[in-house]
Amino acid sequence: MSSLKYRLKRRLKAIHRYISSPHLGPQALSAHFEELGLRRGGIVLVHSSLSSLGYVPGGAHSVIEALIKYLGNEGTLMMPAHTWIEVNRGKRSFSQNQDPTHVGHIAETFRRWPGVVRSAHPTHSVTALGPLASQLTHGHLEAESPCGENTPYGRMMENDGQIFLLGVELKRNTCFHSVEAIADVPYLLKPTKDEFDIELTTGELKKSLVRCHQRAIPSRFNAFKNPLSQSGCLREAKLGHGSSIVIDALPFRDFMLKALEMDPDVLLDRSSTSFGTLVELCTGTPSTMRRPSESKHSSG
Numbered sequence: 001m002s003s004l005k006y007r008l009k010r011r012l013k014a015i016h017r018y019i020s021s022p023h024l025g026p027q028a029l030s031a032h033f034e035e036l037g038l039r040r041g042g043i044v045l046v047h048s049s050l051s052s053l054g055y056v057p058g059g060a061h062s063v064i065e066a067l068i069k070y071l072g073n074e075g076t077l078m079m080p081a082h083t084w085i086e087v088n089r090g091k092r093s094f095s096q097n098q099d100p101t102h103v104g105h106i107a108e109t110f111r112r113w114p115g116v117v118r119s120a121h122p123t124h125s126v127t128a129l130g131p132l133a134s135q136l137t138h139g140h141l142e143a144e145s146p147c148g149e150n151t152p153y154g155r156m157m158e159n160d161g162q163i164f165l166l167g168v169e170l171k172r173n174t175c176f177h178s179v180e181a182i183a184d185v186p187y188l189l190k191p192t193k194d195e196f197d198i199e200l201t202t203g204e205l206k207k208s209l210v211r212c213h214q215r216a217i218p219s220r221f222n223a224f225k226n227p228l229s230q231s232g233c234l235r236e237a238k239l240g241h242g243s244s245i246v247i248d249a250l251p252f253r254d255f256m257l258k259a260l261e262m263d264p265d266v267l268l269d270r271s272s273t274s275f276g277t278l279v280e281l282c283t284g285t286p287s288t289m290r291r292p293s294e295s296k297h298s299s300g
Contacts, residue, residue: 022054022240029056029066035237036164036246041074043132043161045153045249047174048079048106052167054240060109063166068129076130078156079107080174084123084146087212093197094122101125106166119152122196123212124174126152132159141198141208145189147174148181157249165245170228171221176267177213179253183260187268190214218269227275231255231282258282 024032038044046067056062067077081101083094096118101107110116110127117133119125119140124147128137136152136159143150153175156163163175180188193209200206225245228234233251236243256267259278265271266278 024054024056024240026062026066026069029063030070032237032239032244033067033070036235036244038070038164038246039162040070041072043076043078043130043136043156043159044071044164045078045080045126045156045161045175046106046164046166047168047172048104048164048166049168050105052240052242060106063106064110064113071130074131076128076132076136077110078126078128078133078136078152078161079103079110081107081111081118081125081127082123082174083125084213087123087194088215092122092194093199094120094125095199096120096125096201097199101127118201120198120200121146121151122198122208122210124151124153124177128152141210145181145211146213147177151178153178154182157253161249163245163247163249163252165247167239167242167244169222170225170245171219173221173247175247175249175252176219176221176256179256179260180267182253183257183264185260185264187217187265188213219267220269220271221267223275224267227279227282228252228255230279255282 044067048063050056050060050063053063071077080103082103083099083101085102101111107127110129111118113129116127116129117137118127119137121140121143125140126137136155140151145151147153157175157178163173165172177188189211190213193211196208196210198206198208225234225236228247229236231251233248233255234245236245259266259282262281263271263273266273
């Protein structure tokens with residue numbers, strides 16, 4: 001009965017979106033990508049929410065097809081395939097082929113897309129399709145952190161990729177954890193590694209010791225929209241009832257590493273560093289944001 005109720009609820013939500021929301025076909029999606037400065041032939045890591053887009057005929061398949069067509073044969077499309085919720089609940093196994101992601105319908109549909117490869121990490125795996133897919137995803141299990149150097153996230157940034165937040169807030173940007181890892185902030189990682197049973201795509205079973213994230217500390221990721229915009233690496237545009245964000249990943253990384261060098265807690269609610277100070281120190285230009293008397297939760 002609970003399964004029937006769930007399916008009915010999803011169907012009713014779909015009908016409501018169809019009636020009340022803008023209809024976003026391939027041309028509207030492509031125009032949105034263009035407006036945000038998404039680079040054709042580039043590397044793009046997409047975090048997404050299908051329900052926030054409005055009504056998309058064809059649903060997740062249409063969004064993925066639009067992204068693949070826009071990027072072209074030389075482009076590489078990446079999406080998160082996270083499973084850390086299950087790990088936080090005590091699970092200590094991971095199947096590279098079978099474990100579903102918990103980060104939305106578009107990401108889960110992409111995980112099962114023909115030709116997509118998935119990195120072998122039990123908490124923060126990434127899926128990818130395109131000429132650089134294998135290069136970006138290999139060796140994730142051996143990395144010293146889930147999201148830092150020698151991970152798909154770190155390599156995407158090194159290769160001048162872009163982060164596309166399609167209908168989701170800035171706080172969904174996993175690369176905040178990437179820069180935390182690169183900066184070696186003391187609060188991010190557990191002090192010891194956990195042992196996992198890993199089933200690889202080849203069917204090989206292995207035991208691996210993996211350094212996982214600690215429980216999250218209250219952060220102010222969303223409030224970094226204005227500082228990142230002023231630094232020149234973030235753009236936002238409306239879509240349907242919501243909006244999307246594109247971030248140029250390499251300047252994002254460089255901006256955030258300067259900020260974290262100045263204040264290792266800068267991404268956390270407990271930080272007292274003002275955003276105006278951040279912009280001036282990280283860009284070398286006067287900030288148009290309010291001065292240090294502003295609330296630390298304000299984005300200006």
